[in-house]
Amino acid sequence: MEKVLMKGNEAIGAAAIKAGCRYFFGYPITPQNEVPEYMAKELPKHGGVFLQAESEVAAINMVYGAAGAGARVMTSSSSPGLALKQEGLTYIAACELPCLVVNVVRGGPGLGGIQPAQSDYYQATRGGGNGDYKLIVLAPASLQELTDMVQEAFDLADYYRNPVMVLADGMIGQMMEPVAFGEIPQWTLPEKNWATTGTDGDRAPNVINSLFLAPEELEALNIRLQAKYQTIKANETRCEIYQLEDAEIVFTAYGTTARIVKNAIKILKAEGIKAGLIRPMTLWPFPEAAYQALPKTVKCILSVEMSCGQMVDDVRLAVESKVPVAFYGRSGGMIPTVDDIVAEAKQLLGR
Template sequence: MERNLMKGNEALAEAAIRAGCKCFFGYPITPQTELAAYMAKRMHKAGGVFLQAESEIAAINMVLGAASTGVRAMTSSSSPGISLKSEGVSYIAGSDLPAVIINVERGGPGLGGIQPSQADYWQATKALGHGDFQLLVYAPASVQEMVDYVVKAFDRADKYRMPAMILADGLLGQMMEPVTFPEINPEAYDKSGWAANGHKMKREHHIINSLYLKPDELENSILERYKKYDIIKETETEAELYLTEDCDILVCAFGATARVVKSAVNDARAQGIKAGLFRPKTLWPFPVKEINEAAKNAKKLLSVEMSMGQMIDDIKLAINCSKPVEFFGRTGGVIPSPAEVLGEIKRMGGAL
């Protein structure tokens, strides 16, 4: 297969088009803009619609509308823009609609900065909007994984009729790496039972709705959705376990930070310290079984994040606080260096 050299943002867009995305609605924001620019250039040639909305809020509601008709629809933004989209995401979840949302994170809160960050972990995995709901959250760590997980996100969104998010960051969005595009034959899910795409007087109306004024009806709709979530937690977790079999110190990191950590783990091994890496590729559902497998021989865990420490909560929950979990992070757009992470590993190694 031909290796192409592409920016992460461009690869996300190309993969979406190949996965059969027919509608893209966006609004420019650094460091995600190349994605929308690529869509502007290519989408019409692929027979789809690109539209630069008047705001992020408009864009996500256009996604809601397009998804209601059963077509594959996507939007992308960066942290402050995702906050603006949160109301629409909640409505999409409440209406059981498939859609893909991409967050190329930058530093926050507020307008924050434009350099890479992972401080939207809580937002993505716990509360991207009001109400009881989850999104599937994928955390790619390379340009190739940007491609692979966009394809998967569209598939799983359709399969489970729910929104899926790619949680990337400015580093992954801006960097170029070799990437290959696999043959993609998107599975065609039957949407004829719910899509509001014209009844031609031949069937009942399909109504897309998230409003249930009777509490028991709303409760039932949520309980149904949570049955789906249980299946997803059982079947959709993914993680990379690297040198974990004999590790004393298990370092946990996702996305771009996991690359920094992998370098540090290799350096630690070269110095005789038994370090390993646990990298969740799905952040929701969090890979509980996988982290327990990775941590089985570890004495201590370390969570490394580009934030003040958010995934560390899920780590502690996943291992039921059975081992000490420490934290190291840089935030505000600062990327931790392999040397800094190695320093932390050595500090913990000395205290074993």
């Protein structure tokens, strides 16, 4: 299969177009700017519409409208831009509309900086907007995985009628790697008979709305959403298990941080220290079962993140105090080094 050398942000756009996305609404922010730039150039060639909105708030509400009409639609942004889209996202989730949201994460809080980070984990997995809703959150570790996840994200969104987020740190967006745009597994998707496509008098009009003034009706919506989320947890939880057999220490990391951890594991093994990795590929649903099936040789878990400690909370909940869980992270756009991770692991093991 032919591979093409691409920057991550451009690969996002190419994968989305291949998946049938024909509408993109967004607003510039570093380090994701190449996504709208690519879509502005390429989407019209495929009969699609690119529109740079006047703000992030406007962009997510345009996504809301296009998704309600049954279109394959996406937006992308970086950290503070995603914060502005949270109200629209909770509306979209409440109305059970499919769309793709890409967050190429930069350091924070506030405007922060433009260097890569993973400090939007809480924002992505805990909702960010109001109410009891969930996004399906995918976390790629390579550009090939990024392109595959972007393509599949549209099917996931359509199948479950739920917004999907691809959470990619700034390195994923800015690095260049060879990627192949092969055929991904095809989903059998339900008809979008709920969409506001016009009736021509043939049926009753569809109404898409997230306002329920009667508490009984709003509770019924929440019960239905929670049942759907349980189905997603049962069917779509994904992770990579790497060299876990007989491990003394288990690292857990996602995205590009997991790639750095794998190099640390090689060094530790060369020095006689057995180490493995659990890499969540879905941040929600979180792969709890992987942390509950640890080998008896495991003495501790080390969560490595480009944040001040966010995913580590889910790791501790999943482990249920069966083994100690420690944290090592860098923040503000600083990237953990292999040597630092190795040193931290040795300290934990008393070596």
